[in-house]
Amino acid sequence: MSRRRLPSPTQPDVLARQIQAASKVARTAAQEVRIIGGQWKRTPLPVPLAAGLRPTPARVRETLFNWLGQDLTGWRVLDAFAGSGALGLEAASRGATSVCLLERDPALARSLQALVQRLLSPGGAARTSVSVTQADALPWMAQHAARQDAPFDLVFLDPPFDEGLFESALEAATGCVPAGGWIYVEAPRELGIDALAGLRRQRHGRAGAVHFHLFQRVGEAPAAA
Numbered sequence: 001m002s003r004r005r006l007p008s009p010t011q012p013d014v015l016a017r018q019i020q021a022a023s024k025v026a027r028t029a030a031q032e033v034r035i036i037g038g039q040w041k042r043t044p045l046p047v048p049l050a051a052g053l054r055p056t057p058a059r060v061r062e063t064l065f066n067w068l069g070q071d072l073t074g075w076r077v078l079d080a081f082a083g084s085g086a087l088g089l090e091a092a093s094r095g096a097t098s099v100c101l102l103e104r105d106p107a108l109a110r111s112l113q114a115l116v117q118r119l120l121s122p123g124g125a126a127r128t129s130v131s132v133t134q135a136d137a138l139p140w141m142a143q144h145a146a147r148q149d150a151p152f153d154l155v156f157l158d159p160p161f162d163e164g165l166f167e168s169a170l171e172a173a174t175g176c177v178p179a180g181g182w183i184y185v186e187a188p189r190e191l192g193i194d195a196l197a198g199l200r201r202q203r204h205g206r207a208g209a210v211h212f213h214l215f216q217r218v219g220e221a222p223a224a225a
Contacts (some may be wrong), residue, residue: 033086036062038093047084048111055084060207067203069216072096078152080137087114087156098129102137109134118192138172145175152176157185170196174217
């Protein structure tokens with residue numbers, strides 16, 4: 001007697017469950033995180049109440065900066081979906097020469113600006129330049145990639161999980177880093193080893209429903225559209 005095989009879940013079904021799990025993480029996220037290294041170590045960062053805002057937790061940031069090295073002196077960094085600013089400000093705390101925080105939500109951008117002003121106030125011992133720009137990350141990165149000057153050594157990508165921006169964000173970010181430059185991305189699923197031409201996946205980890213990856217540019221970036 002043959003057994004009836006149940007249909008396997010389709011890829012969209014699997015992705016929907018992954019996004020749902022990650023959204024649950026966002027809903028239960030802490031309303032404050034702390035910088036874990038560098039000149040601003042232990043400084044609290046407020047996490048505003050905003051739909052889908054899911055700051056990178058301390059244990060993931062610790063792993064990431066173990067991968068990158070603890071000292072980012074001289075690095076130029078872009079935090080393309082800044083949100084709470086936890087990733088970009090962690091890089092600034094660790095000596096990055098310049099950090100650009102991009103955030104399209106006006107209220108979050110204002111919150112980031114106030115936070116940056118506080119951190120860079122007299123007596124803050126800042127050794128870095130931090131700017132906040134209200135902008136949509138994808139066209140902003142595409143515009144800078146078109147200049148072909150690869151203005152950043154490291155790009156952080158933590159886009160909203162329900163918008164499916166991972167591959168397009170990776171493509172846009174690739175044009176913003178030189179050969180040897182780094183791109184970090186969080187997603188609700190594991191991104192392939194060969195996610196995009198010109199990139200090599202060097203590291204991958206998982207924390208609950210969130211997958212985090214570190215890619216390095218090894219070749220020419222795709223031509224800007």
